[in-house]
Each structure stands twice: as C-alpha cells, then as structure tokens.
Amino acid sequence: MPELPEVETIVRDLRSDIVNEKITDIIINYEKSIATPAPNQFIKLVENQKILAITRRAKYIVIDLANPYYLIMHMRMTGKLILQPDTTQPTKHDHIVFQLSNANHLLFNDTRKFGRFYLVKNTASILGKLGPEPLGDNFYFEDFSKKLSKTSRQIKPLLLDQQFVAGLGNIYTDEALWEAGIHPKQPANLLSPNKKKVLFSAIKQVLRKGIDNRGTSLGNGDGNYTSSDNSRGTNQKQLTVFARNNQPCLNCNRPIKKIVVAQRGTHYCSNCQRLRKK
DNA sequence: CCATATGTTACTCG
DNA sequence: ACGAGTAACATATG
Numbered sequence: 001m002p003e004l005p006e007v008e009t010i011v012r013d014l015r016s017d018i019v020n021e022k023i024t025d026i027i028i029n030y031e032k033s034i035a036t037p038a039p040n041q042f043i044k045l046v047e048n049q050k051i052l053a054i055t056r057r058a059k060y061i062v063i064d065l066a067n068p069y070y071l072i073m074h075m076r077m078t079g080k081l082i083l084q085p086d087t088t089q090p091t092k093h094d095h096i097v098f099q100l101s102n103a104n105h106l107l108f109n110d111t112r113k114f115g116r117f118y119l120v121k122n123t124a125s126i127l128g129k130l131g132p133e134p135l136g137d138n139f140y141f142e143d144f145s146k147k148l149s150k151t152s153r154q155i156k157p158l159l160l161d162q163q164f165v166a167g168l169g170n171i172y173t174d175e176a177l178w179e180a181g182i183h184p185k186q187p188a189n190l191l192s193p194n195k196k197k198v199l200f201s202a203i204k205q206v207l208r209k210g211i212d213n214r215g216t217s218l219g220n221g222d223g224n225y226t227s228s229d230n231s232r233g234t235n236q237k238q239l240t241v242f243a244r245n246n247q248p249c250l251n252c253n254r255p256i257k258k259i260v261v262a263q264r265g266t267h268y269c270s271n272c273q274r275l276r277k278k
Numbered sequence: 279c280c281a282t283a284t285g286t287t288a289c290t291c292g
Numbered sequence: 293a294c295g296a297g298t299a300a301c302a303t304a305t306g
Contacts, residue, residue, distance in 0.1 A: 003284060032301095059285080076285050078303080093303090112302050114285065153295065162286085169284055218284070221304065225284065242284090263298080265282075 002075050003059060004134070004167030005210030006225050006233065010081055011056040013228045014106075017083055022050045022101040023065075030095035033108060035116040042119055045069055046098075058130045058166035062123060072118040072126050073108070078223030079115030082107045082230055093222065111223040130166040134203050139165075145196045148188045155191070156184035157262035159203070168203065171216050171242045174267045175206040178241040183275040184259075184266045190276050210235050218243060241267040 002010070023046055031039045050066040061081070063071040075081070086105045090097055096108035096117065108115065118126050132139045147164065158164050159173045168176070177184055179202035182195055191199070210216060215233030217225045226232055236243070240250050245258035249269040259266050 006284075074285085076301095077283070110302095111304070112283090112285095114301065151294085157296090160285090171284055216284070219305090221283095223283080223304070262296080264285095 002079070002215070002225055003169035003172050003210070004056075004207055005172070005213075005235070006215035006227075007056050007059050007061060007075070007167075008211050009215045009227050009233065011054055011061055014081065014083060015054050017102075017104070017228075018051050018063075018100060018106065019053060020050065021104075022048060023098050024048065024101050025097075025099035027097040027099075028095070029090075029097075030110075030113060032113065033095045033110065033115060033117060035118050037119060042117070045119055046071060057123075057127050058133070058162055059169070060127060062127075068121045069119050070121070070123050072120060072123065074116050074118075075110070076112070076114035076116070078111040080107075080109045080226060081228050082109055082226075083228045084230075129163055131162060131164045132166065134165050134167055135207055139204075141197065141200050144200050145193070148191055148196055150189065152187045152189050154184065154261065155182055155186045155188050155199075156264075156266060158188050160262065160264070165203065167207070170264050170266075171239070172203075172206050172210060174242045175240055176202040177273060178268060179206060181272050181274075183273045184261050184268055186275055192276065195276075209238065213238060216242075241269065243267070 026043050026046055028039050034042050051063055052066055053064040055062045061073045065071060083104050083106050086099060086103055093109045093111045094107045095110055098106040100106060156173055159168050180199040182199060213233055213235035215225055216235040217232035218236055241256050244256045245267055246255045249256055249272060252271050254271045256267055257270050
C-alpha cells in the first residue's frame with residue numbers, strides 16, 4: 001500500500017517523536033512479521049536501544065539504533081506504523097508493539113500480514129539492489145534515458161521494478177504515465193527522447209505532489225493508508241487516472257479505461273496515452 | 279463463489 | 293539471458 005510519498009510522510013512525522021527515545025519493550029504477536037533474525041534474537045538486540053535516526057529508502061523505513069544494528073521495515077500492502085499513548089489498547093492486527101521511553105507505543109499494524117522487519121548491521125544486505133531515489137540527487141536523466149533504451153520491457157512494469165527506479169507503486173506509476181502521455185504497455189526502448197524527458201519530470205512531479213498532500217488514502221477499510229497519527233492523506237482527491245475508471249480524462253474528457261498490466265489494475269486514457277511503435 | 283486490493287518474489291514457458 | 297505470464301503470501305470487501 002504505501003508508496004514513496006506515504007512512507008516519506010510517516011518517516012517525517014515520526015522523526016520528531018521517536019528520535020532519541022529508547023525502545024524499552026517489544027511484544028511480538030505474529031512472528032512472521034520478523035524476517036530476520038529469529039524473534040528472540042530480535043527482541044534481545046532491539047530492547048533498551050536508543051533510536052538515533054529514522055530515514056526512508058525507496059519504500060523502506062530505516063531506523064538507526066544505538067548498537068550497530070539498523071531496524072529496517074517494509075509495509076508492503078497494508079502495513080502501518082502507528083504512534084499512540086501506551087494507554088491505548090492494541091487492536092486486532094497489531095502484530096508488533098514497541099514500547100518507547102516517552103510513554104508511547106509504536107505499533108506495527110498489518111491486516112494482510114505481508115509487511116516485514118529486518119534487523120541488520122549492514123543496510124546494503126536489504127537495500128543494496130535498489131535503483132535510484134527519484135527525488136534524490138543521484139537520479140540523473142542521462143542514466144534514466146540510457147536504461148530505458150536498453151530494454152524492450154513495458155514501461156509500467158519497468159517503473160514498478162524497484163531496481164529500475166525506487167519508490168514508485170501502482171498509484172503513482174499510473175499517475176506519472178498519464179502526466180507524460182505514455183501508454184502503460186509502451187516498450188521502453190521505443191520512447192521518443194522527448195517522452196523520456198517528460199516522463200523523468202512527471203515521476204518527480206507526481207511524487208512531490210503526493211508528499212505535499214501527505215499521501216493517498218483510498219477507501220475506508222482497515223488496510224487503507226493512514227500516517228502514523230492515524231490520519232488520512234488527501235492525494236486521493238487529486239488523482240488524474242487512478243481509481244477514476246469511466247470518469248472523464250482531465251485532459252480530453254474521454255472516459256478513463258481500466259485494464260490489467262503485469263497483474264496490476266492499470267488506469268489510463270486511450271486517447272492521450274498512445275502506443276508508439278518504431 | 280468470484281474478483282479485486284497501495285507489494286514483492288519465485289517459478290514457468292517461449 | 294530476457295521478458296511475459298502465473299501463482300503465492302493472508303485478509304477484507306463488494
């Protein structure tokens with residue numbers, strides 16, 4: 001569920017509340033949420049550690065502990081990190097509870113149980129293969145353009161590939177492709193130089209907008225995104241194609257179509273986003 | 279019962 | 293090796 005803007009929102013919000021606090025106790029209700037190491041080792045190594053920093057890489061949250069370890073987590077589809085007073089009762093899908101020294105709980109809540117924690121000394125063991133941060137200093141058009149030219153893969157699954165660019169998910173990929181006027185099944189190597197340039201900018205634009213709007217919160221169910229204070233973002237109100245099937249394209253007024261590409265629901269305008277063949 | 283869901287990975291086939 | 297397609301993980305909702 002959370003893509004780059006949602007994870008960024010959570011990290012920014014949590015930073016002021018958890019940095020310099022100590023993790024005084026850990027409760028594990030669902031052991032599979034801990035990918036590594038074994039749960040008893042995990043508890044031993046995290047307990048009584050001070051939190052030095054919290055940062056984001058792609059869709060991962062990285063918490064630097066005072067010992068040599070990093071607590072890395074990925075929320076996958078429905079994972080949430082919720083900070084609340086430790087007097088609040090944990091609820092159904094709260095799988096991990098971190099008691100903090102400031103009388104708060106940091107709860108890992110995950111309806112579908114896909115989210116994972118990794119406690120490692122070397123962050124590269126988890127983050128090493130990720131592509132560039134699209135809002136970072138190392139996202140260069142020259143590299144992006146070259147990599148696009150080297151593959152015939154469909155552009156949508158390519159943008160979803162975290163080794164190509166890190167942080168895009170289903171929502172922001174559809175949004176970026178509409179913004180750039182590119183068909184989701186467009187073979188990457190057949191993109192014109194101009195389209196590559198427009199796409200490069202569109203990726204950054206839709207992600208920045210998502211962050212400015214504190215993320216996209218779809219639907220009302222339990223698994224939908226909220227930030228760490230349980231509040232919703234507002235980006236869903238400004239989506240151009242995602243979840244807008246049959247509604248008019250904001251550019252040409254024709255109905256937005258929904259198809260399946262690489263097993264993912266894909267929203268686009270068949271008039272504004274044409275396939276280009278060489 | 280069936281399809282779908284903001285993510286990722288392993289596997290198959292051509 | 294590459295790329296497309298499929299299933300799997302686990303739960304909820306329409």
